[in-house]
Amino acid sequence: MSKAKSGYNVFKNDEDVRLLIKSVVGDEGFEIVKHLFDIEKADEFEIADKLDRDVNFVRSVMYKMYTHNLVNYTRRRDPEKGWYIYTWELVPEKIYNALIDKKKERLDSLFQKVENEQSREQGFHCPSCSINLEFPKALELNFSCFACSGMLQPLDNHIRIDDLNTEIKGLSEKIGLLQNKLNGL
Ligand SMILES: [Zn+2]
Structure with missing residues (x-):
């Protein structure tokens, strides 16, 4: 996937895509997912910081997307705190x-x-x-x-x-x- 391609811009502005995502995560959740339209992937702390949302909310929204097979994730362990940090990636092909x-x-x-x-x-x-x-x-x-x-x-x-x-x-x-x-x- 490349953001430079015009197909990706079509995807970002596609009404069907928006409706599908909203049907999965609701309007509030859509604001979280929409953030990924421009950056493709980000860890949940970055997203939470940027949008001034609780990280648990961000994770629950992205997890819903994941259970519907619409995003991918990778995770890494925070070396200091020991917990996992999930990086979420929007996958237009799946959508x-x-x-x-x-x-x-x-x-x-x-x-x-x-x-x-x-x-x-x-x-x-x-x-x-x-x-x-x-x-x-x-x-x-x-x-x-x-x-x-x-x-x-x-x-x-x-x-x-x-x-x-x-x-x-x-x-x-x-x-x-x-x-x-x-x-x-
Ligand atoms: Zn009759």
Whole structure:
């Protein structure tokens, strides 16, 4: 990763990136992580000093980022005090991959929904009474409504399938864009 690359600037200003980080550490925590946007890595005491925050707060925020696999750390033992000092490093690749994974999960569930809609047996409904019936029941009634004797109409789920496909297309494009941003880092 190089800060000089334009891809990194795209990353820093990416709304999806900000939303993902905020969803993990909240608005207050985001201020801590944002500090790393400009310096890439720093130990938690440096960050706490710079932002005038408690070091435990900084560590808890960065640890949350770590459990979501969005940052790396190295640690060293303080020779005088004997405790560990953690140096945290922001990893844009991990953040983009997390975003892509989330969108791919959503994409899988959309494909599943389309499949369900396509395999569903077509139903019928009465437009005047807003009654829906399964095919065998409609057949039994000779396709006339039991309430008003009006003609039953086939229920069309093509609109729903079209909507799902539109969402799939949009999401696929979004994944492609994220992949480009990842490659541009
Ligand atoms: Zn009816």
